[in-house]
Amino acid sequence: MFSWLRSAAKPAQAPKTAARHEPAPEPNHQAGLEAKRRALGVEDALKDIPGVTAPMLVALGENGIKTLEELAGCAVDDLHGWIEPMGDTSTTHAGVLAGFGLSREECGAMIIKARVKVGWIDEAAAQPTKQSS
Numbered sequence: 001m002f003s004w005l006r007s008a009a010k011p012a013q014a015p016k017t018a019a020r021h022e023p024a025p026e027p028n029h030q031a032g033l034e035a036k037r038r039a040l041g042v043e044d045a046l047k048d049i050p051g052v053t054a055p056m057l058v059a060l061g062e063n064g065i066k067t068l069e070e071l072a073g074c075a076v077d078d079l080h081g082w083i084e085p086m087g088d089t090s091t092t093h094a095g096v097l098a099g100f101g102l103s104r105e106e107c108g109a110m111i112i113k114a115r116v117k118v119g120w121i122d123e124a125a126a127q128p129t130k131q132s133s
Contacts, residue, residue: 072114
């Protein structure tokens with residue numbers, strides 16, 4: 001994980017209403033989230049990543065991920081979180097988007113889309129390959 005992200009990481013602060021399966025926030029709330037996103041310096045291009053919502057943009061910005069390049073440079077663990085085994089116990093580390101109910105695959109897909117948009121990988125290479133039986 002990037003050392004800058006580890007030091008900047010804050011616990012994910014996703015309210016229950018921000019979950020993907022909840023009704024869309026009211027327009028007033030949306031305007032507030034948009035204003036907060038802009039105040040945090042999160043670039044507009046992150047809105048174009050499929051699956052990224054306004055509350056997620058705020059969470060990303062609060063954790064130092066403000067550009068496509070910064071999102072593209074993340075690992076799935078950075079967004080989703082990870083479990084660190086420690087002998088007989090383990091420690092769970094929340095990712096930046098842990099409170100949003102996303103799967104590891106969904107977080108990975110966001111990262112891949114960002115990498116395609118910044119030109120780090122070719123879109124054809126990002127498509128899953130079908131294996132013949």
